[in-house]
Amino acid sequence: MTIKQLQQDILKLKREQDVIILAHYYQSMEIQEIADYLGGSLELSKIAKEKAHSEYIIFAGVIFMAETASILNQDKHVLIPSREACCSLAAYLNPKMVKLFRKKYPNLPVVTYVNSTAAVKAESDISCTSSNAVNIVRNISKEYQVDRVLFGPDANLADYAEQKSKIQTVKMPREGQCIVHSQISINDVKNARKEHPSAIILVHPECRREVRDTVDFIGSTAQMYNRVKQSPSKETEFIIGTEHGMLERMAQDFPNKTYHLLKDDITCLDMKKNKLEHIKHLLEHLDDKTFEVKVPSEIAKRALKPIEKMLKYS
Numbered sequence: 001m002t003i004k005q006l007q008q009d010i011l012k013l014k015r016e017q018d019v020i021i022l023a024h025y026y027q028s029m030e031i032q033e034i035a036d037y038l039g040g041s042l043e044l045s046k047i048a049k050e051k052a053h054s055e056y057i058i059f060a061g062v063i064f065m066a067e068t069a070s071i072l073n074q075d076k077h078v079l080i081p082s083r084e085a086c087c088s089l090a091a092y093l094n095p096k097m098v099k100l101f102r103k104k105y106p107n108l109p110v111v112t113y114v115n116s117t118a119a120v121k122a123e124s125d126i127s128c129t130s131s132n133a134v135n136i137v138r139n140i141s142k143e144y145q146v147d148r149v150l151f152g153p154d155a156n157l158a159d160y161a162e163q164k165s166k167i168q169t170v171k172m173p174r175e176g177q178c179i180v181h182s183q184i185s186i187n188d189v190k191n192a193r194k195e196h197p198s199a200i201i202l203v204h205p206e207c208r209r210e211v212r213d214t215v216d217f218i219g220s221t222a223q224m225y226n227r228v229k230q231s232p233s234k235e236t237e238f239i240i241g242t243e244h245g246m247l248e249r250m251a252q253d254f255p256n257k258t259y260h261l262l263k264d265d266i267t268c269l270d271m272k273k274n275k276l277e278h279i280k281h282l283l284e285h286l287d288d289k290t291f292e293v294k295v296p297s298e299i300a301k302r303a304l305k306p307i308e309k310m311l312k313y314s
Ligand code: SF4
Pocket: 062, 086, 087, 088, 089, 090, 115, 178, 179, 180, 181, 243, 268, 269, 270, 271
């Protein structure tokens, strides 16, 4: 079956049922094209809460994102196209580790990146995304009247928040990193600059500090998108330092600009585990519990607090 036929079948099945499809910018273009809403983690979390009135939510992203949607929509069925779409970054931190860090630093608030499991969120004081990490660290340190916070699981994002807010972050754990963004090196930036000297380089805050320090713009996927959207006409060329799904999105939405990927193979293999065939299967079997991501109510209740706190501060 061709991609077009699959997409048509999906759209037809979607129309006939009470279902909404949310897709992260890192999904393949063919999935982005059939989604009701597209976005980065924060926008999709908000959409899941405010606009997802359907009984079924298909979340084309990784499991922690579907968990967040489940936490915010306990009365709905949240389905993930592939149960194998995990996140290696989220796997760096578990609730037991958070408790040990709390014991060691009893007065410090726990900030966890939304790219963490529901069980980790349940042990946190506040969540954050790559868009709001700096503000969240600033605000929570003020609220607790401390000059340090516990932050996990991404040590690079923690370092970025620390660099910008001047509030120290204790990394939970020190080695936590996103395999996709942390692989970008300073040499990749140098080579890209040499090849495209007038292009503007944008990277994600999950990149390492030496990379962040040499580029033109640092931001979440949504912030990068807006940076390109709002760019003046004299800025025509961009080098994208994040998952290549983002580049495809921009190329489609702003075709009058030229795009290059900062490195050849910036792909999140987990995000790409979701396929159109999986989504069609879900729509044909909405009641198949295998694909439902349901956070137990006791954990959901505790995990909701840090998310709501984050949404309030955002
Ligand atoms: S890009 Fe990184 S943080 Fe995002 S889902 Fe993939 S591994 Fe996880």
